[in-house]
Structures are given as C-alpha cells and as structure tokens.
Amino acid sequence: xxxxxxxxxxxxxxxxxxxxxxxxxxxxxxxxxxxxxxxxxxxxxxxxxxxxxxxxxxxxxxxxxxxxxxxxxxxxxxxxxxxxxxxxxxxxxxxxxxxxxxxxxxxxxxxxxxxxxxxxxxxxxxxxxxxxxxxxxxxxxxxxxxxxxxxxxxxx
Amino acid sequence: xxxxxxxxxxxxxxxxxxxxxxxxxxxxxxxxxxxxxxxxxxxxxxxxxxxxxxxxxxxxxxxxxxxxxxxxxxxxxxxxxxxxxxxxxxxxxxxxxxxxxxxxxxxxxxxxxxxxxxxxxxxxxxxxxxxxxxxxxxxxxxxxxxxxxxxxxxxxxxxxxxxxxxxxxxxxxxxxxxxxxxxxxxxxxxxxxxxxxxxxxxxxxxxxxxxxxxxxxxxxxxxxxxxxxxxxxxxxxxxxxxxxxxx
Numbered sequence: 001x002x003x004x005x006x007x008x009x010x011x012x013x014x015x016x017x018x019x020x021x022x023x024x025x026x027x028x029x030x031x032x033x034x035x036x037x038x039x040x041x042x043x044x045x046x047x048x049x050x051x052x053x054x055x056x057x058x059x060x061x062x063x064x065x066x067x068x069x070x071x072x073x074x075x076x077x078x079x080x081x082x083x084x085x086x087x088x089x090x091x092x093x094x095x096x097x098x099x100x101x102x103x104x105x106x107x108x109x110x111x112x113x114x115x116x117x118x119x120x121x122x123x124x125x126x127x128x129x130x131x132x133x134x135x136x137x138x139x140x141x142x143x144x145x146x147x148x149x150x151x152x153x154x155x156x
Numbered sequence: 157x158x159x160x161x162x163x164x165x166x167x168x169x170x171x172x173x174x175x176x177x178x179x180x181x182x183x184x185x186x187x188x189x190x191x192x193x194x195x196x197x198x199x200x201x202x203x204x205x206x207x208x209x210x211x212x213x214x215x216x217x218x219x220x221x222x223x224x225x226x227x228x229x230x231x232x233x234x235x236x237x238x239x240x241x242x243x244x245x246x247x248x249x250x251x252x253x254x255x256x257x258x259x260x261x262x263x264x265x266x267x268x269x270x271x272x273x274x275x276x277x278x279x280x281x282x283x284x285x286x287x288x289x290x291x292x293x294x295x296x297x298x299x300x301x302x303x304x305x306x307x308x309x310x311x312x313x314x315x316x317x318x319x320x321x322x323x324x325x326x327x328x329x330x331x332x333x334x335x336x337x338x339x340x341x342x343x344x345x346x347x348x349x350x351x352x353x354x355x356x357x358x359x360x361x362x363x364x365x366x367x368x369x370x371x372x373x374x375x376x377x378x379x380x381x382x383x384x385x386x387x388x389x390x391x392x393x394x395x396x397x398x399x400x401x402x403x
Binding site: 013016020023024045 | 168172182186201206213216227246274276
C-alpha cells in the first residue's frame with residue numbers, strides 16, 4: 001500500500017493518508033497501555049514517595065517546633081531563675097546595708113556618748129582646776145594681805 | 157531526480173512508515189517502525205518511572221530524580237493553570253506529556269523514528285484533547301460554557317465581532333496544536349538529514365556541515381523538550397477554559 005519498496009519518500013510521508021488507520025491504531029493501543037501504566041504504577045508510586053517525604057518532613061517540622069517550644073520554656077525558666085536570683089541578691093544587699101547602717105548608727109551613738117562623756121569629764125576637770133586655782137588665789141591673797149598687815153604693823 | 161549519486165539526500169525518508177514484521181503490505185494492524193518506537197518509548201518510560209524509582213527513596217537517586225522532576229513539573233503546572241480541579245485530569249495530561257516527550261527525545265537518536273513528527277499522531281492527540289475539553293466544558297458548565305465566546309468584559313458593540321474571532325480560534329486550536337508539534341519535529345529532523353547529506357557529499361569539507369549538524373542537534377535537544385512542554389501547557393490552558401469559561 002503506502003510503503004515504498006525503494007525506500008524513497010515522495011513528498012511528505014506525513015500526508016500519506018493510507019498510513020493513518022495504522023498510525024492511529026497503534027497510537028490508541030500504546031496510549032491505552034501507557035495510560036494504564038501511568039494510572040496504576042507511576043502515579044501510586046510517585047504519590048507514595050511524595051507522601052512519605054511529606055510525612056517525614058512534617059514529622060521533622062513538628063519535632064523542630066516541639067524543640068523550639070521547649071527551648072523557649074527553658075529560656076523562660078532561665079529568665080525566672082535570673083529574676084529570682086536578682087531579687088535575692090537585692091534582698092541580701094538591702095539586709096546587709098541595713099545591718100551596716102544600724103551598726104554605723106550604733107557606733108556613732110557610742111562615739112557620741114563617749115565624746116560627751118569625755119567632754120563632761122574634761123569640763124569637770126577644768127572646773128575643778130578653776131575652783132582649785134580660785135581657792136589658791138584666795139589663800140595666797142589672804143596670806144599676802146596678812147603678811148602685808150603684819151609688815152605694816154611691825155614698821156609702826 | 158539526482159544527477160550525482162553523491163547528492164543522495166532524502167530528508168523525508170526517515171518519516172516513511174514501514175511495516176517491519178509483515179513484509180511490505182501495510183494493513184491497519186501491521187507492526188511498523190512507528191509502532192516499534194512507540195513500544196521503545198513505553199519501555200523507556202517504564203524504565204525511568206518504575207525501575208528508576210523502585211526503591212521509593214526518600215532522597216532520590218538519579219533516575220528517580222528525573223522521574224520526580226517530570227511528574228511534579230506537570231502536576232504543579234496543572235495546579236498553576238487549571239487549579240485544583242484540574243488535578244482530576246492529571247493522569248491523562250501526564251500520559252500525553254510523557255508520550256510526546258519520550259517520542260521527541262528518542263527521535264533524536266540516529267536511525268530512530270520520531271512518531272511525534274507525524275500529523276496523524278499529533279492530530280489524533282490534539283483532537284482528543286479538543287473533544288475531551290469541549291465535553292468537559294459542557295458537562296461542567298452546561299450551556300454556560302458558551303460564555304467562553306461571549307466576552308462580557310468587552311464593550312457590547314465589540315462582542316459580536318469577538319464572538320466570531322473566538323469561535324474561529326476555538327476551532328483552529330486542534331489544528332495549531334497538532335501542526336506546531338509535528339512541524340517542529342519534522343523540520344528539525346529534515347534539516348539535520350539535509351546537512352548530513354551535505355556531509356556525505358563533501359569529503360574533507362564535511363567538517364562544516366558536521367559542525368552545523370552538531371549545532372542544530374543542540375538546538376533540537378532544546379526544541380523537543382520545549383515542544384512537549386508547549387503541547388502540555390496548551391492542553392492545560394484549554395482545560396482551564398473548559399473548567400472556568402468566564403474570562
């Protein structure tokens with residue numbers, strides 16, 4: 001029919017309509033077979049591979065999310081601990097500051113008392129000294145007066 | 157026809173359909189070189205997709221990568237163009253894509269037969285797409301499918317003119333769809349064959365046509381993939397028109 005035994009095409013073999021039934025017959029046959037292969041072998045396999053991959057990726061993403069949550073929890077805990085430690089530290093510092101202040105106030109009080117005591121002691125001693133010197137002056141002046149009187153009376 | 161035997165260039169001989177089992181007579185059931193290459197492409201497809209990914213690897217090897225690349229390329233293309241509803245037709249579109257792609261690529265082998273260079277094959281595929289898309293359009297949208305031709309976004313005065321243009325372009329679709337593919341395949345192979353004939357005739361000077369063949373071959377490598385892609389993406393576009401006829 002269409003095939004040329006001398007293997008030389010006349011014009012375009014594509015337009016040799018006598019070959020069309022044969023071409024279309026084999027095309028339909030192979031299309032149906034290929035469709036069956038695609039439908040029953042290729043698609044299930046590819047979808048299976050894809051689903052598996054999706055599952056593992058999703059699993060890993062979920063795990064990562066979980067780890068992230070745990071990390072943020074741990075961070076929060078660290079923050080809390082830090083806060084606690086800070087407040088404790090503040091407390092201790094306040095307490096020790098108060099103690100120091102108290103002690104300082106006490107020491108100041110002590111030293112104040114001691115100084116006032118010292119001052120009053122010194123004042124007392126000063127007064128004593130002054131009193132002593134007044135009496136001595138009185139005595140000396142008395143003696144001096146009596147001596148002057150006696151001297152004057154002798155001279156008479 | 158030829159004056160010299162040296163210029164024995166028969167660029168169209170490679171497209172002759174030749175019965176290879178039943179002698180010279182070509183009946184509708186005769187197993188031909190074309191059918192043989194369809195069978196070879198079927199075997200290649202099975203090799204890549206079934207043997208290549210037999211291990212269901214999580215991290216794909218070479219063959220499985222190729223298979224996945226093609227598979228998800230077409231899958232994503234359908235979703236991009238025709239939406240999620242288009243995925244229902246994925247097996248059909250994917251079948252058409254790999255049939256054309258493997259036919260084109262295997263056709264580049266020397267002494268092979270490119271079944272996609274035959275207008276009967278591409279015409280049948282394009283007509284199937286055309287008829288299927290038309291049926292899907294009417295089944296999904298009823299008479300509303302005709303709104304594809306009545307462009308409501310255009311000014312009313314223009315609509316009758318656009319109607320004619322749209323109707324013509326709709327019916328021209330299978331023609332352009334099939335001739336684009338067959339023409340590209342035929343032209344590229346014929347050009348290579350012509351240059352090969354020059355190379356045979358020129359002796360030492362054959363270096364120039366051989367260089368040209370190499371260049372055209374490189375170009376053809378690109379064209380065969382692009383044409384398979386174009387055929388498929390147009391199928392998706394037509395399918396999208398059928399699923400969502402409102403422009």
